[in-house]
Amino acid sequence: MITDPWFYAVAIPAIVLTGLSKGGFLGGIGGLAVPLMSLVISPVQAAGIMLPILIAMDWIGIWAYRREWSGPNLKILLPAATAGIFFGWATAAYVTEAHVRLLVGLIGVLFTLDYWLKLRPRTVAPGPNWTKGSFWGAISGFTSFVSHAGGPPFAVYMLPQRLPNVIYAGTAVMFFSAVNLIKVPPYLFLGQFSPANLKTVAVLIPLAPLSMMAGVWLTRRVPQEPFYKIAYTCLFIVSAKLVWDGLRATFGA
Numbered sequence: 476m477i478t479d480p481w482f483y484a485v486a487i488p489a490i491v492l493t494g495l496s497k498g499g500f501l502g503g504i505g506g507l508a509v510p511l512m513s514l515v516i517s518p519v520q521a522a523g524i525m526l527p528i529l530i531a532m533d534w535i536g537i538w539a540y541r542r543e544w545s546g547p548n549l550k551i552l553l554p555a556a557t558a559g560i561f562f563g564w565a566t567a568a569y570v571t572e573a574h575v576r577l578l579v580g581l582i583g584v585l586f587t588l589d590y591w592l593k594l595r596p597r598t599v600a601p602g603p604n605w606t607k608g609s610f611w612g613a614i615s616g617f618t619s620f621v622s623h624a625g626g627p628p629f630a631v632y633m634l635p636q637r638l639p640n641v642i643y644a645g646t647a648v649m650f651f652s653a654v655n656l657i658k659v660p661p662y663l664f665l666g667q668f669s670p671a672n673l674k675t676v677a678v679l680i681p682l683a684p685l686s687m688m689a690g691v692w693l694t695r696r697v698p699q700e701p702f703y704k705i706a707y708t709c710l711f712i713v714s715a716k717l718v719w720d721g722l723r724a725t726f727g728a
Contacts, residue, residue: 476674482515483678490528490679491686496626497532497651498539498690499644500697500705509622513720518572518622523667525623526658527676531683533652539691540645545638548646551608552615552632556625556654559616564661567621575621577721582614583627583714587707590634601635608632619654620661624717630710640702644694 477483489508512521563570611632619625629650633643662668697705 476671476678477516479515482512485511485515486524486679487682490682493525493529494532494683494686495690495693496709497529497536497648498687498692499536499640499647499694500690509624519667520672522622523662523669523672524675524679526655526662526667527673528680528683529623529651529655530659531680532687533648533655535684535687536645536648536691537652539688540641540648543641544645544649545603545642547603548608548633548636549649551603551605552612552629552650553653555609555612556616556619556650557657559613559618560620560654560657560661562613563617563620564664567661567665570621571724572622573721573724575618575721576624576717577725579614579618579624579627580714580717580719580721582631583710584718586627586631587711587714590707603636615650616654616657619651620658625651625654627710627714627717630706634703634706634710637703640694640697643706644691 489511493508508525509518509521512518512524516524611628615625615628615632618628626647629647633646636643638646694702
């Protein structure tokens with residue numbers, strides 16, 4: 476078990492933010508958990524610790540949003556995400572986490588800047604789309620496998636649809652619940668669930684239900700316009716952090 480107090484000083488707020496995000500509030504800011512923990516431990520160990528905690532949060536989310544999710548979008552996203560996960564597994568020895576973070580961060584930053592600066596004319600909110608959903612679903616599955624950073628690609632596909640808060644949040648919960656379960660066998664084969672990691676999980680996991688329920692509560696009470704402003708802002712923050720981490724790791728900044 477990890478005993479470094481600095482690890483817990485970082486891990487506790489990271490898990491609380493993740494729970495709020497997975498509950499539907501704060502957009503994709505849960506993607507900061509692994510980067511934050513990586514300030515103290517290796518990114519690989521951080522990802523291994525986070526997966527069981529994410530799965531514990533998922534079960535609460537499934538119950539909270541059991542009737543509020545977009546089936547047509549999930550039918551498109553999940554097969555593509557599964558392919559992305561297994562591509563990540565197959566290329567785990569060749570793809571660096573720094574490059575993945577840089578790619579995901581750049582996508583998110585450009586997407587939010589396009590939205591804020593209105594670089595393209597706004598059109599009627601699109602519905603589910605097989606081509607776009609398959610592409611972004613595969614990217615989300617791949618980046619989720621590497622560093623639990625599947626939120627920005629998911630948001631790039633889903634946010635323009637401007638679904639009601641709870642439908643957007645419920646779809647995210649159902650999508651990432653499935654994605655996280657699919658990641659378990661590859662993580663086992665890669666030795667991510669070591670005894671030390673699981674003991675650390677046992678210390679941190681009580682935070683999962685509390686922060687998740689807080690996120691659900693806030694999502695159901697924040698009006699749609701502020702909700703989407705928060706979601707885009709958090710997506711930008713997460714993406715900028717991923718870009719910084721990727722550049723620092725790649726070029727030694």
